[in-house]
Amino acid sequence: MTASRNKILNSIKEHQPDLTELPVIDIGKVIGYADTFEQFRNVLESIGGKVVSLPDWDALQQLVNEEKQQENFIINAVPELGEITPEVHNLTAVQLEKLEKIYVKGTLGVAENGAVWVYESHLLNRLTAFICQHLVLIINKKDIVGTLHQAYEKIEVNKEGFGLFIADPSKTADIEQSLVIGAHGSRSTTVYVIE
Amino acid sequence: MNPKHADLAEQFIADGSRTNWHDDTLWFVREKRDKAAHGLPEWEQLREWASQIKNHTLSNLSNYLEQFEEHAKANGIIVHWAADGDEHNQIVHGIIKRHNIRKIVKSKSMLTEECHLNEYLSHQGIEVVDTDLGERIVQFRKEPPSHIVLPAIHLTKKQVSETFHEHLNTEKGNNDPQYLTEAARQHLRDKFIESDLAITGVNFAIAETGGFVVCTNEGNADMGAHTANVHIASMGFEKIIPKAEHLSVFLRLLARSATGQPITTYSSHFHKPRPNQEMHIVIVDNGRSRQLGRADFRNSLKCIRCAACFNTCPVYRRSGGHSYHTAVAGPIGSILNPNLDMKANADLPFASTLCGSCTNVCPVKIDIHEQLWKWRQVIVSEGLVSTGKKAGMKGMAFVFSNPKLYRLAGRMARWTMKIFPFIVSNKLNVWYNQREMPEVPKQSFREWYLENKKK
Numbered sequence: 001m002t003a004s005r006n007k008i009l010n011s012i013k014e015h016q017p018d019l020t021e022l023p024v025i026d027i028g029k030v031i032g033y034a035d036t037f038e039q040f041r042n043v044l045e046s047i048g049g050k051v052v053s054l055p056d057w058d059a060l061q062q063l064v065n066e067e068k069q070q071e072n073f074i075i076n077a078v079p080e081l082g083e084i085t086p087e088v089h090n091l092t093a094v095q096l097e098k099l100e101k102i103y104v105k106g107t108l109g110v111a112e113n114g115a116v117w118v119y120e121s122h123l124l125n126r127l128t129a130f131i132c133q134h135l136v137l138i139i140n141k142k143d144i145v146g147t148l149h150q151a152y153e154k155i156e157v158n159k160e161g162f163g164l165f166i167a168d169p170s171k172t173a174d175i176e177q178s179l180v181i182g183a184h185g186s187r188s189t190t191v192y193v194i195e
Numbered sequence: 196m197n198p199k200h201a202d203l204a205e206q207f208i209a210d211g212s213r214t215n216w217h218d219d220t221l222w223f224v225r226e227k228r229d230k231a232a233h234g235l236p237e238w239e240q241l242r243e244w245a246s247q248i249k250n251h252t253l254s255n256l257s258n259y260l261e262q263f264e265e266h267a268k269a270n271g272i273i274v275h276w277a278a279d280g281d282e283h284n285q286i287v288h289g290i291i292k293r294h295n296i297r298k299i300v301k302s303k304s305m306l307t308e309e310c311h312l313n314e315y316l317s318h319q320g321i322e323v324v325d326t327d328l329g330e331r332i333v334q335f336r337k338e339p340p341s342h343i344v345l346p347a348i349h350l351t352k353k354q355v356s357e358t359f360h361e362h363l364n365t366e367k368g369n370n371d372p373q374y375l376t377e378a379a380r381q382h383l384r385d386k387f388i389e390s391d392l393a394i395t396g397v398n399f400a401i402a403e404t405g406g407f408v409v410c411t412n413e414g415n416a417d418m419g420a421h422t423a424n425v426h427i428a429s430m431g432f433e434k435i436i437p438k439a440e441h442l443s444v445f446l447r448l449l450a451r452s453a454t455g456q457p458i459t460t461y462s463s464h465f466h467k468p469r470p471n472q473e474m475h476i477v478i479v480d481n482g483r484s485r486q487l488g489r490a491d492f493r494n495s496l497k498c499i500r501c502a503a504c505f506n507t508c509p510v511y512r513r514s515g516g517h518s519y520h521t522a523v524a525g526p527i528g529s530i531l532n533p534n535l536d537m538k539a540n541a542d543l544p545f546a547s548t549l550c551g552s553c554t555n556v557c558p559v560k561i562d563i564h565e566q567l568w569k570w571r572q573v574i575v576s577e578g579l580v581s582t583g584k585k586a587g588m589k590g591m592a593f594v595f596s597n598p599k600l601y602r603l604a605g606r607m608a609r610w611t612m613k614i615f616p617f618i619v620s621n622k623l624n625v626w627y628n629q630r631e632m633p634e635v636p637k638q639s640f641r642e643w644y645l646e647n648k649k650k
Contacts, residue, residue: 005276008432008480012257015488019254022437023247025444030237043457093388093422112235112447113457126421126469130414130461148443148458157439158270158404161467165446167458170414174329174345176352177220178372183328184383185414185461 027149036111036144037193044114048181049168050190053141057081060138060192064103072100077124078138080105088124096127101134106166109144109191110151115167116191117151120160129166135186137166141193197520197539200546201625204514207349217349218512224345225506227455228556235447244444246560249497252435253487259402259435260478266405267476270467275477280310283479287312287394287427288319290475294425296391302409302416303327304396305343305500306429306479308522309535312394323394324386326415328379335362341516343523344453344502349515383415393419397430397476398499399445403438406466407476410449410459417463426468427475432483433496445499448558452501486534491569495530497559502527504553504563510546519543526553530566533574541579544570605639 033039041051054060057080064081067074075085081103104123106116116137123129145151157163170185181187208214232238252259264274277283283306291299299316301307301323313323313334325334329346333339335358340346347355352370359365365378395416400407407428409416420426436445450456468474487493505511505525516524521532521540529543544567553563574580575588594601611618612635619627638646 004278004282004480007278008276008478008484009257009260011480011484012260012432012487015484015493016256017254017490017493020247020251022251023244025244025440029240031235047456097384097388110458115458115462127418130417130421148447149440152440152443157401157442157464158406158466161270161465161469163464163466164417165458165462166460168460170412170460172328172376172413173454174327174332174347175355175372175375176350177223177345177348178352180373180376182380183376183413183415184326184380184387184418 025149027147030147030149031112033111033146036109036146037141039111039146040109040114040144040193043112044168044191047114047168048171048189049114050188051193052190053193053195055195057194060103067101073098074100075102075124075128075132077122077128078103078105080138085124088128091125093127093131096125096131099128099132101136102128102132103136103138104129106137106139106191107143108151108154109139109193110146110148110165111144112147113167115148115151115165117155117165118163120162126162129164130170130185132186133188135166135169135189136192137189138192138194141195144193199542200514200518200520201542203518203520204510204546207515207518208513213351214513216351217515220348221506221512224454225503225556228452228503228506229455231451231455231457235451241444241448242558242560245448245499245558246497248436248441248444249559250494252437253433253493253496255437256432256435256487259437260432262402263400263405263435264478266403268405270405271474272405272468273473273475275475277477277479277481279481280479281315283307283310283429283477283481284312284315286477287429288316288321290425290427291316291321291392294392296425297321298386298390299323299392299394300326300386300390300415300419300423301394302396302411302419303330303346304394304429305523306396306431306481307394308340309481310429310479312429324383324390326383326386326413326419327411328376328383328413328415331379331383332358335359339517339522341524342502342505343500343525344505349517384418387415387418387422390419390423392425392427393423394427394429395420397428397434398449399436399442400430400434400476401437401439401442402435404466406464407434408442408446409463409465410446410461411463412456412460414461417461420463420465421469424471425473425475426465427477428465429477429479432478432480433498449499449501452503452556452558482535486531489534492530492534492566494561495527495534495563495566497561498527498531499559500527501558503556503558507552507556509548509550509552514546519546526563526567527561530561530563530570533570537574537577538579541574544568544574545580602639602641609635609637609639 170183172183332347341349532540
């Protein structure tokens with residue numbers, strides 16, 4: 001294996017062309033949006049997500065409390081919404097398979113594509129965002145940036161072991177290009193935007 | 196000899212209405228790409244940045260790969276190097292064997308198609324379940340994918356329904372995509388939950404941080420990777436990018452170019468294994484370093500596998516992916532595959548009109564149609580074209596380089612085609628297979644010009 005490593009690297013060294021410069025990515029040249037929230041909402045809704053604007057956390061807290069009374073398996077991963085569901089990091093796929101809904105705090109939203117960045121620690125368990133039937137993401141309105149360029153300036157991709165951009169529910173068009181929502185991941189995504 | 200593009204395409208187009216459906220469907224995807232691209236005033240700037248980042252990366256590739264390895268190891272990822280497809284397969288099999296694993300899921304990875312991993316593992320008695328819906332469909336049918344982004348685009352929903360009826364016991368005759376997708380969701384959820392090992396591809400590997408990004412719409416790569424105790428990510432070494440900030444450029448281009456979406460549903464950034472999980476990366480060469488040394492063809496290694504060149508290609512749209520008889524079809528495949536096996540893939544650079552549309556839509560500015568033309572020259576000089584084509588080309592070159600002879604031949608051809616059309620329009624002249632004879636002009640342009648010059 002070391003032999004292959006050296007063989008490959010030597011072959012690359014021998015064959016790679018003369019060094020060229022990296023371009024300077026001037027964010028001043030990219031699109032800007034007058035109202036990032038409006039843009040975020042329009043894009044996300046056009047691709048199957050749902051966006052709800054809320055003045056504060058009250059209505060959501062109530063919703064979570066009501067849902068917790070029901071029989072469905074709900075996980076709350078957002079401290080602002082009350083007690084965080086314990087021991088989620090230890091749950092296996094078999095246990096999480098019954099997960100109906102999870103509430104997750106997003107770090108930021110991206111206006112150009114409706115994506116929300118989520119760190120692993122906010123998911124409690126890497127699998128939750130995918131295995132749940134319904135995903136609820138919550139972001140602050142002030143944390144919606146214009147494009148991915150600004151987003152990558154704010155996040156730290158290797159701060160934790162895993163993180164991701166999520167945009168809209170899972171989908172596929174693999175059968176005759178007919179769009180079907182709910183492929184393997186969540187069947188719906190709702191993003192609550194707190195003023 | 197293996198069947199060639201023209202023969203396989205002939206089989207595909209035997210069904211005229213299906214050919215038209217295929218053509219229209221892919222053109223629809225191309226139009227969605229246009230709409231997404233036109234929504235960003237900086238689109239051309241983005242392509243230029245992407246192209247320059249990739250050019251730079253290729254020019255400093257050995258350093259970036261070493262950097263990536265160092266950082267990935269520090270993150271707790273086990274890094275392997277494979278000189279070719281066989282070594283890649285052996286490494287993967289070795290990991291499976293060491294853990295004594297039977298249940299394996301795999302998300303889309305064109306590299307594992309290129310290395311024929313599934314075939315290799317099945318010879319070792321190991322079954323791999325492909326989890327991308329399109330890939331699962333073609334796996335049931337024992338077919339290769341026909342498109343790198345839309346693997347089952349060559350099939351109708353009726354065919355999918357029949358396949359699912361046979362393998363998943365779905366209702367016979369129910370062709371509803373929603374129903375069929377739901378059946379696959381339930382079937383594959385069981386596979387995910389049972390799986391001990393997940394294999395994924397890699398869209399981008401970041402030298403600066405030692406992590407990698409996997410993009411899917413279905414969530415299948417993540418369902419596998421976050422369930423299994425062992426995750427193997429396979430990547431061609433050209434997937435490296437220098438820094439995390441460069442992801443902004445590539446993720447903005449990738450899904451818009453591929454399907455017209457602003458971004459894929461999930462863009463997952465992996466840096467460390469979960470507690471008690473084992474994470475492996477296999478970095479594969481398999482002819483890539485040879486391609487890097489071919490100045491005319493090296494920038495094919497900039498490809499980010501969006502398939503925009505497939506969707507726009509008039510030949511791909513009307514001949515289907517299977518006619519390219521390789522893991523990566525379409526225009527980009529036709530410039531990558533001759534490097535892997537020039538003789539077996541000598542037909543592919545000729546499966547093009549050289550219209551240049553592929554080059555125009557490529558998000559990383561690969562000069563695809565120019566490389567197709569250059570491969571033709573390499574292939575002809577290596578003597579890898581058929582005797583008929585060779586003789587024809589030589590004959591034409593001789594005629595075109597002798598103006599008097601050319602004029603004589605033109606007059607003769609016009610006369611022959613008028614009086615004895617069957618002499619050119621017959622079975623021996625493949626050019627006329629699907630074409631009508633044009634009306635023969637009375638005179639050549641030169642004759643007309645000489646006659647009218649004085650007027």
